[in-house]
Structures are given as structure tokens and as C-alpha cells.
Amino acid sequence: MEDQIIPVSAVTGWELLFVLVATLVLMLFSGLTSAAETALTAVSKARMHQLEKDGEARAKSVNWLMAHREQMIGAILLTNTFVNVVSSALVTTVLVTLFGNAGVAAGAVLITVMVLVFCEVLPKTYAITNADGTALSIGRPVRIAVYFLSPVVDAIQWFVAMLLRIRGVKSQGLVDDQEEAEDAATEELRGAIDLHHIQGAVQTSDRNMLGGILDLKDLQVADVMIHRKAMTMIDGDMPPEEVLDRVLSQPHTRLPVYKGDPDNIVGILHAKDLLRAMSRSQGNVKAIxxxxxxxxxxxxxxxxxxxxxxxxxxxxxVHFALVVDEYGALQGLITLEDILEEIVGEIRDEHDVPVSGVRQQQDGSVNVDGWVTIRELNRVMNWTLPDEEATTIAGLVIHEAQTIPDVSQVFSFHGFKFEVLRRQKNQITALRVTPAQAAEAASQGA
Structure with a gap:
């Protein structure tokens, strides 16, 4: 049986105008919901939080929506699906009335093109390029829609949650565990800092300081302390004159004092206390x-x-503490300045001895003293050597080599070549570290 094509006169002009206007209005709603979905998921949480603190009322609605993300997404999807289905039904009905069964195919093609261009690509492209502005403009209407559609959305979410529970899947998209939430927030901050640094919006020094703050909660005292081998101590049995000479020769104002064995620390001598004692004894050092x-x-x-x-x-x-292990053996010392340097970098004053332990060579390699920490070397050279298993660069080589290497031995790992330059007994005192690119360039030049 041939398709019966109803004449155009069977559809009045008013009906065509109604369908056209209704379709345009529905398409507009669909485009707005698509823009809202994109903008409200791409908006900067930090910026919205700050705007709300500054008194921006529209930011309050945006923050509420981000705090109720599942309800927001459910309401937007419900609205978007409804208007797309209704607009498709209206257009298809008119086209079938005009052209019979052929109108079904025509309606499918027409609606697909209109929805794709005007309800998806165009609004979402605009929203992603202007996420904050779009979210502020559309946040309050979306919040009202979420409020009125919440019963339907809750029912749908409950049904979906039941289906997911049958499959053994959690339906909550947010992190429940507080520790996991803190880790996720830290990684988000770290990623944002690195991204802005790559884009040139954050200077290297600022990135290092911000990263240092985030790293503090993952570092132990043993990671940044001054090792006992690098400590300057005073023998409590030394004559006062020698003690004075030792204090004056050091850049530090606080020095540990031991009796007999260097592990037997009995006190901390402050240069100011020694100065006060000299004043009370009227300069007679021997009387102190x-x-x-x-x-x-x-x-x-x-x-x-x-x-x-x-x-x-x-x-x-207090600014000074001695570090011991689980057996009570002295491991080193740590000061408030050591912790602050993890944030702001090396702090030097007019009395500090400028010893960095890092010497860059013309061939691209770097001579490094074994005691230099991996974190400090990464900061100075902008490298990314791992510091999870070792604190110093010498410790990293020993950990990777699984042995105490001899002088002139060469190892390659983590994209670097390590050559042992000096060793004292079982301690590596100097290394040459060469990035893989510099090592390849040197081998090709040879």
C-alpha cells in the first residue's frame, strides 16, 4: 500500500507557526541546559569560593550547585532529555503529516543536525571557553530548577542506585574517606600549581614554595635533619677559652654540648648565654x-x-631539637630554619658559609656532594629524582645499586647517569650526575 501524502493545506499556517515557535523555544532550553552542564562542571571552585567570600550573590548559587552535584546533573539531564524528546516529537509529527512515512527520516535528520549544532556543540563550546561567567549567569535559574525537580531526580537516583548496588558498584561520586579526600585535594592543588607553572603564570620559586608547603605533611624529621656527621658539637670538658673559640668560629648560635661520648648530649649552648656569662664575669673567660x-x-x-x-x-x-632513633641513638639535629627552608628554599645570612654542594659543569653534568638531599638537588636543577626511598643523592645511588659502589663506577637510572667520584670508607662523598640528554650529546660529540 502506497504512502498517503497529506496535502500541505491539511496543516494550517497557525499550526506550523506554533510548531516552529515551540521547537525554537525547546531548542533554546536544551542549549541552556547543555551550557549549564558544561559550565558548572568546568567552573573554578576556588574562584567561586573567593567570589562568595567577597559578597557575590550569584557565586553562592554556583557553590550550592557544586555541593549538590548529583542533584544538579540529574535535573539538567532530565530537563535536557525532556525538551529534546518533545521537540523531536513535534517536528516529526508535522513532517509525517506533510510527507507521510518519509517524514520520519526527514525529521530524524533535521532534529539530529539541529540538536547537535544548536543544543550541544555551540552552547558547550561557548560555556567551556567562558565557564566562570556562564556559571554565574545561569547558576540561580538552575538552582531553582533543581529545587522543583528534586523529587523526580531523587526517585531516579534511588532507582539507579538500586541497579548499581545489584552490580556491587557504589553510586556516590564523592570521596567518603577523609584521608582520601585530603589526598585528592592535595593532588588537585599540586596539579594546578604545575599547570600554571608550565603556562608561565607561576614562577619557579613560587612553585617550589607552594609545593614545599604541600610536601610538609608527607615528610619526616629524618628527611630534612642535619646528620650527626655534619653536626658541630662542643666537648663539655673543654676549657672555657677553647669553647669560646669554637663558638666564635661557627656560623650557628646554638651548639650541642656532650660529655665523654659524642652521643651523650647533656645540653645546648647558646652564644647569647655565653655572652651574658662573659659580661657577668667582666670578661674573665676562665671563670665561666x-x-x-x-x-x-x-x-x-x-x-x-x-x-x-x-x-x-x-x-x-624553641628553634632547636636533637633527633634520635627508636633505640635512643643520636641521628642528627633539626631547627626551625631547616623546616622553613623546605618551603622558601635556602636561607642565608651574613654569617652563613656559602656551601651548596652542587657544581654545574660546562658539559651539562653536575658534580654533587654525597650529603646533598635529593629534594634540594631537584629544586636547584629543576629535576624530578625520586626521594621516597632515600634522603640524599648518595643514598639514592646506594639504594638503586643495592651495594656500596667503588670510585669510577657508573650507573644509569631514572633518566640520569651517576658516576662515583669520591668515597671515604663506606660513604660516597662526591658524584657526577648527568641527565640522559647531556650524556647522549656528549657520546655523539665524542
Whole structure:
């Protein structure tokens, strides 16, 4: 049976005008919901939070929607699906009335093109390029729509949750565990900082400081302390004159004092306390009893986290602590300045000895003292050597080599070549580190 084509006169002009206007209105709603979905998922949370603090009322609606993300997405999808289905039905009905069954294919093609161009690509492209502005403009209407559609959306979400539960899948998109949420927030901040640094909006020094703040909660005291081999100490049995000479020759104002064994720390001598004692004795250094002016030492475990130790320094109003292991053996010392340097980088004053331990060579390699920490080397050279398994560059080589290497031995790992330059007993004291690109260039030039 042939398709019966109804004459155009069977559809009045008013009906055609109604369908045209209704379709345009529905398409407009569809485009707005698509733009809202894109803008409200791409908007900057930090910027909206700050705008709300500054008194921007529209930002309050945006933040509410981001806090109720599942309800927002459900309401937008419900509205978008409804208007697309209704507009498709209206157009297809008119085309079938005009052209019979052939109108079904024509309607499908026409609606597909209109929805794709005017309801998806165009509004979403605009929204993604102007996410904050679009979110602020459309946030309040979307919040009202979410409020009125919440019963339907809740019912749909409940049904979906039941289906997912049958499959053993959690329906909640947000992180429930507080520790996981904190880690996710930290990684988001770190990623944003690195991205802005690559784009040139954040300077390298600022990136290092911001990254240092984020790293504090993952670092232990043992990661940044001054090792016992690098400590300057005073023998409590030394004559006062020698103690004075030792204090004056050091750039530090606080020095540990030991009795007999260097592991037996009995006090901390402050240069100001020694100066006050000299004033009381009217310059007679021999009359000073060193042990009477030393302060009580403060011992902390090497497993203490840097954030906890920073708070402890501030609470106790002291800047110096001695680090011991689980057996009580002295491991090193840490100061408030050491923790601050993890954030702001090396802090030097007019009395500091400028020893960095990092010397860049003309061939692209870098000579590094074994005691230099991996974190400091990464900062100075803008490298990304891992510091999870070792604190110093010498420790990293030993960890990767699984042995104590000999002088002139060469290892390659993590995209770098490591050559042992000096070794004292079982300690690596100097290395030459060459990035893979510089090593390849040197081999090709040879």
C-alpha cells in the first residue's frame, strides 16, 4: 500500500507557526541546559569560593550547585532529555503529516543536525571557553530548577542506585574517606600549581614554595635533619677559652654540648648565654662554668612528621631539637630554619658559609656532594629524582645499586647517569650526575 501524502493545506499556517515557535523555544532550553552542564562542571571552585567570600550573590548559587552535584546533573539531564524528546516529537509529527512515512527520516535528520549544532556543540563550546561567567549567569535559574525537580531526580537516583548496588558498584561520586579526600585535594592543588607553572603564570620559586608547603605533611624529621656527621658539637670538658673559640668560629648560635661520648648530649649552648656569662664575669673567660649556662636538650624521634614538629617548635618557642632513633641513638639535629627552608628554599645570612654542594659543569653534568638531599638537588636543577626511598643523592645511588659502589663506577637510572667520584670508607662523598640528554650529546660529540 502506497504512502498517503497529506496535502500541505491539511496543516494550517497557525499550526506550523506554533510548531516552529515551540521547537525554537525547546531548542533554546536544551542549549541552556547543555551550557549549564558544561559550565558548572568546568567552573573554578576556588574562584567561586573567593567570589562568595567577597559578597557575590550569584557565586553562592554556583557553590550550592557544586555541593549538590548529583542533584544538579540529574535535573539538567532530565530537563535536557525532556525538551529534546518533545521537540523531536513535534517536528516529526508535522513532517509525517506533510510527507507521510518519509517524514520520519526527514525529521530524524533535521532534529539530529539541529540538536547537535544548536543544543550541544555551540552552547558547550561557548560555556567551556567562558565557564566562570556562564556559571554565574545561569547558576540561580538552575538552582531553582533543581529545587522543583528534586523529587523526580531523587526517585531516579534511588532507582539507579538500586541497579548499581545489584552490580556491587557504589553510586556516590564523592570521596567518603577523609584521608582520601585530603589526598585528592592535595593532588588537585599540586596539579594546578604545575599547570600554571608550565603556562608561565607561576614562577619557579613560587612553585617550589607552594609545593614545599604541600610536601610538609608527607615528610619526616629524618628527611630534612642535619646528620650527626655534619653536626658541630662542643666537648663539655673543654676549657672555657677553647669553647669560646669554637663558638666564635661557627656560623650557628646554638651548639650541642656532650660529655665523654659524642652521643651523650647533656645540653645546648647558646652564644647569647655565653655572652651574658662573659659580661657577668667582666670578661674573665676562665671563670665561666660552661655546664651552668647550657640549656636542657630536647630530644625528638626521627619519625616525627614535619608539620607536627613545626607546631611543636611554635608551641614550645624553641628553634632547636636533637633527633634520635627508636633505640635512643643520636641521628642528627633539626631547627626551625631547616623546616622553613623546605618551603622558601635556602636561607642565608651574613654569617652563613656559602656551601651548596652542587657544581654545574660546562658539559651539562653536575658534580654533587654525597650529603646533598635529593629534594634540594631537584629544586636547584629543576629535576624530578625520586626521594621516597632515600634522603640524599648518595643514598639514592646506594639504594638503586643495592651495594656500596667503588670510585669510577657508573650507573644509569631514572633518566640520569651517576658516576662515583669520591668515597671515604663506606660513604660516597662526591658524584657526577648527568641527565640522559647531556650524556647522549656528549657520546655523539665524542
Amino acid at each position: 662554668n660552661i655546664m651552668s649556662i647550657v640549656a636542657k636538650p630536647w630530644f625528638i624521634p626521627d619519625t616525627s612528621m614535619l608539620t607536627d614538629q613545626l607546631r611543636a617548635f611554635l608551641q614550645r618557642r
